[in-house]
Amino acid sequence: MKKISLIICTLFCMTLLTSATAFSAGRIFFGIATGGTGGTYYPLGGMLAQMISNKVVIGDKKLSATAETGNASVANATLLSRGGIESAFVAADILDAAYKGIKQFEGKDLKNIRALGALYPEAVQIVVRSNSGINSFADIKGHSVSSGSPGSGQWQLLGDLMVAHGMDRKSLAEDYSSFSQSVEKIKDGNLDASLITAGTPTASIMELANYHDIKIIPLTGAPIKELQKVQPYYADTILPANTYKGQTEDVKTIAVRAIWATHADLDDATAYNVVKALYENTDTLAKVHVKGKEISLETALESVSVPLHPGAEKYYREKGLIK
Incomplete structure (x- = not known):
């Protein structure tokens, strides 16, 4: 009986394999x-x-x-x-x-x-809680900021932004969380800011805005012009008012396609x-x-x-x- 069951099981498995192969072939x-x-x-x-x-x-x-x-x-x-x-x-x-x-x-x-x-263009968004005291890129000095994994595009961009503003990586406490992880940390008060380059509205920022009043820090002025000389792919853009809950004014920033x-x-x-x-x-x-x-x-x-x-x-x- 066991032998017959084994034969039936083997034939069944061979049938499934044959069917899967035919399906893949098409x-x-x-x-x-x-x-x-x-x-x-x-x-x-x-x-x-x-x-x-x-x-x-x-x-x-x-x-x-x-x-x-x-x-x-x-x-x-x-x-x-x-x-x-x-x-x-x-x-x-x-x-x-x-x-x-x-x-x-x-x-x-x-x-x-x-x-x-x-x-599509991906907007560069530095998101903070409204009560963070951070109102410009220069204000992030001495704060904790998420830039993504070392060697990533986000990590490189944060470095370029710091150089353009006369800073280096020792100027802040760098965090290497993903978009979603960084937003959770901001939500819990364990992180001050997150650099997020993505199509807008970005899901993780939308989620944060549902829990706390937020700000998107503008990226404009002479330092940004210097960055654009190094990275010509970054173009000026505007994040329209009401992209996120509580964001009532346009925000000038940059974007990359x-x-x-x-x-x-x-x-x-x-x-x-x-x-x-x-x-x-x-x-x-x-x-x-x-x-x-x-x-x-x-x-x-x-x-x-x-x-x-x-x-x-x-x-x-x-x-x-x-x-």
């Missing part, structure tokens, strides 16, 4: 590395993956896309360079540094990174079809997050400094963006 799997759940990369990446899965068929195979949480730009660029995933969201300045092998990527070879297209990137080994047909799916269905993304409204074909090549993937380039030529 699909092309496509990953999108995003960021933490407290930012903008993750919800938009999830909607993009769903949209691609619903619309893209290559030959007789359906594209099955998934969005994966990640450690954002620097980690995503590194993951792409070794072919660890098919695509990822990366800030324009980080993607440029990765391709050139400078700053966080010095001595590394990431020349196989390719661009699919530009997404997010780029959807891939690697040179992705096949041309897949690259072409996912780019087409994105820019011909931006209205769908707009329903998920307000930043989806800022993704358009007209700005698809803005801030793109690394080579385009040939599949993406083919689509842009068809649309007249490239002659």
Whole structure:
């Protein structure tokens, strides 16, 4: 009896394996590395993956896309360079540094990174509680500030901001928490400020504003102009009043555009079809997050400094963006 049961179990498992293999054979799997759940990369990446899965068929195979949480730009660029995933969201300045092998990527070879297209501007937001006594970047001296993981894009930006304001990393108590973790610490009174670069409104900041009165510190003036000489990808922008609960006035800050990137080994047909799916269905993304409204074909090549993937380039030529 045991022998018969073992045979039946074995046959059942073989049937499942055969079915799974056949199912996989009819699909092309496509990953999108995003960021933490407290930012903008993750919800938009999830909607993009769903949209691609619903619309893209290559030959007789359906594209099955998934969005994966990640450690954002620097980690995503590194993951792409070794072919660890098919695509990822990366800030324009980080993607440029990765391709050139400078700053966080010095001595590394990431020349196989390719661009699919530009997404939306990510605002640089320094968030504090209203009673913190911090009203300008200069005021953060001597306070505790979260900048994300050492070597990350956030960490590099905080360093650049401090240099522009005549400070160094010893000028403050640096914390290395994620967006969500830093907001929890501010909420509990264990952190004074967090530097968050993300599409607005940002989920983690919205959550904080539901518990405490907050302020977004403006980034403007001569020090910012100096920063923009070093990092030309950072453009002036305005965070509109009422982006967050209790934020009743516009805030002047800076922003960098997010780029959807891939690697040179992705096949041309897949690259072409996912780019087409994105820019011909931006209205769908707009329903998920307000930043989806800022993704358009007209700005698809803005801030793109690394080579385009040939599949993406083919689509842009068809649309007249490239002659």
